[in-house]
Amino acid sequence: MSVNMKCYDTTPCIRCFACMVGCSAENRLRLQRDERIGMEKSVQSKLGHQSHLTPKRRELGVFPDARQVTAFHHCNHCEKAPCLDICPVNAITRRTGGEVVISQDPCIGCSSCVDACPFDVPVVTDGKAYKCHGCYDRIENGLKPSCVNVCPTDAMFSGAKEEVLKEANKRAALYTQTTGKEHVVYGADKVNNYVGTLHWVTIIPKEDLEAYQLDTAPSRPAMQFREVAKSAGVVGAAAIAVGSVGHLIYWLGKRKEKIMQEEQKNV
């Protein structure tokens, strides 16, 4: 199986949210199929953790040079997925198509993936972490991801990485030509050393990268430390754990001192 890629193109997108509703609905279908929770029951809750593609809308500029911008918030299925690397119980794996998937069974809800993800993607609900699984079940059975499947305007498309990149670059070049503004395919090239390239790329005017909250330097410095901990093995990790506990004791002591000082001041 070739490596898969998904592309969101901001230009033809009509912000109808079919992709987002479709995602949330498809995960309810999975709840029925895999967890025996019928659709008639699951639609009676919002189930935020089952919506893996969500809008982050904000307003930019000042009237009349103003606009709303809807950032698409989702897992990028990073080439160097920090969540996968950090998971202490190896509940996060990569499918052959490149999708980074959390298995809820072994997940212990420790939130390491939440901390490691520079895009703030995984959410922990009732002791389990959730995020976009790239619809790997659909893809491995010859179907498109649900968000792509319901997109009415080809604003989302997917397929083999090479083909998606070819189409994305073609579109970006056309938009650059028609609008006179440089368009880029965010995530096609290495974003940085922390995440590498992305399996979910975005076509966007270069000047709007920040507006759409597409981070050009995603990182979580704390995680680099944990990375060391993990590779240094159990002894090193234990040392760090001890260090952490030591630091906690130190910190608690400091805090107590501070509170006492405050109290004295108040008196």
Next chain:
Amino acid sequence: MGKTTRREFLKGGVATAAGTALGIPNTAEAKTVTSADFALEKKVSVLCRMCAQKCPAVATVLEGRVARLEPNMGTPYGAVCGRAAGAMGALYDPDRITTPLIRTGRRGEGIFRKATWSEALDMVAYKLKKIREEGDAKSVAYLPRFSAAGGVDKGFFHLYGTPNIVGYGDTCFGSSLPVGYGAVMGGTKLSAVSGPGTSAVSTDHEFAKYGVLIQRNVGGALVCHPWGKTFGLGKKNGMEIVVVDPRKPSEAGESLVDWAPIKPGTDEAFLLGLLNEILTNKYYDEKHLRSKTNADMLIHPDTGLPVKTQAIMKKGKELEDYLIATASGIGFKSEEQGETKLLGAYSVSLDDGSSIQCKTALQTMVDANKKYTATWAAEVSTLEEAQIKKIAKKLNDAKPACFIERGYRSERYANSLREKLLITQINAILGVYGKKGGVIQNGKVKLGKAIKVPKVKEPNIAKWMAKYDENKPLINVKFYRRAWVEAVLTQKPYKQRVGFFWGQNIIGGSTGSTEIAKALQRLEMMVCVSPHWNETVMYADVVLPDATFMERDECLNGKWKSPLATLGVNRKAVEPLGESKDGYWILNELARRILTPEEHEEYFGEYEKRGMITFWEKQYAGIHGITAKEQASLPSLQEVLDGRVWAGEKHYKIKCKTKTGKWEIYPTALVKKYRALKDTGNKGAEYINPLPLFVGPFVLKGNKELANNEFLPITGFHPLGTFTGQQTKNNLLLKSILEEHHADHVFINRAKGESLGLKDGDKVEIFNPRLPKIVSVAKVKLSETVQQNTLFAYYGVTAGALDNYSAHLRNQERGGFNPNHLTEFLFSPLTAGNPVQDCTVKIRRIS
């Protein structure tokens, strides 16, 4: 991204400690799902009714539940929007009405008891039968909207004997749109005849180079198949857009999209300024004007009509020929081969030997429009003059692959008709009709009648009004629900005793809700067929719960708002929930109880024996209206019933049905009507003045300054909201996105709001100063993307001022702003349209 905080260090340490304690387990592979899991899915072809558009879709049924809705890609424009993707939220809405109900409280109170079908049907049938026997069938009105028995329901009520099949379109597309468009392109006799409405034409966004979105937000509004899709494809192909709207919608695009933040109610002024720029700079193709339009028609200075005409035959049709001027003199258009004069005045000899100076039609328009410069338009509309000029220039550069959107749900102001007229005139001058990237004729598959019934001879209420009510000579005789309300209140032309509403929310969806509610109190009986609660259901004596589209078979459908003739059918995916029933069953049960046994046998006997196939066969056998080539490629009836959606070819053409056979940019039919109205002293005549002059909405009359806390209210669709919202309200699949967008708030310009001391989330009371007792309560969102005079709300998202029905809905909060609830029961002059935004509202903060 930031430095390591102490908290992060600690968390890392704790997690690492946990991992260390547990030991590093083997990798736990995610569950592999095989094709066997997907093989259990059953696919059913449906036509989505999450709004009214019937986008061809496929429902997935898994273990007896609808679990997914996706586009049916059998048509080149297969597409569904987010509402469709969330259809399961409406189907499995825990607050759906799933048993017949009989009212026990007062009308409007919303207190009902459960009833059996036989009790409820008997109650309705007893009343209807009695009225029929009294010979008063016309006093029963049938008001359909989301009917579950399409193709048969109207026939049944005609058979019953009433001419009053009362459409909802007078509040949407049915009033100003057909008259404004028909005045230029024909197709309406301009008197009491429904003409080309929203379904007539489509914008060929896919290949357009430049477009003006005005009165319509293609992405956020409805008709995903095909308009939403073609709009997106157009953007993908490099189409440039300017949005002329008091609010900037995201759906038109968020990057590199121009916005002209127009003051509400001033579209007419903007369009006049745009026309002025186009005429002054000659942003038109002279050859096009000569060949397709009546720009060169010589106009009699006194009558405003062509100075001389003669009848000619062209392609077997009688047309009206008119005089034109050329370098060699005056002659009839049909006889002239050379270049006709588009501008200037020419001496024409009349039959009595005298002569008279006659301007060309184009010159007449140029002169009338002279004072409405871009400078003037900018002042009225609060737009920048340069922006109006730029739009005109861009249209010129792109023509004919460009468009001005013709609007939708566009009954908003007294002068809506003039806006429609101007849009059509400008599009016609630019030559966009029938052209690639312009505006083209929709195709349709004309079907045989599922049920053929005798015509009702008696005229319906609207036909009577068109003739005798001087305020409504241009009323649409198919879509007249508010005129029907007037008839209920005045008992003219005759008494209305029963209102039978099928999926039509007349209170929530039309201007003057409180007056409408009063009218409903006067009916002897009110019946609502609906699976969802709304304002109108609260007034019903009997509520009959019909199935949603996913739970019923329907008649074939051959009409979409698509340039491609399309054929498809909605099939039942799952059994109706609870006691709810499919529409044809309901209709047949009523028919059996109301009609004579002979009538019932004649019209419904076969359906009782064979079911829906009897209707499908008749419809399929009668298919016509498509080309021979298309006919040859039609699938069999069985293939259609099995879920195949068929689409014909795209034809770049436009129908022109004017008397002259020309696109009448100078609308002679309107001239005649205008003069006739003037002669009788009709006060509304100026609203159809055929010349490009400013008339304006009610609300801008007298140029009164708005008070500091006074706004012009506007609404727009949220991409996950619809009409009065029954399918999309109370729907948790849609709700989190609606909340993220503050879709239940009213939006006010930030600087303006702050000057009033408002901040985000403040609650305000909103009221119409002319009806101060009806008060809406809504939360405020301050926004930079709203024009200063504007109060914007998403349509059909909130419960509004008349919100007691939301007590039946666990996921629908009370309150919010629906302008229909706050407006007076007014009509637009002549068309009897729905001037829903033609008022001001004031706000006051609730501490």
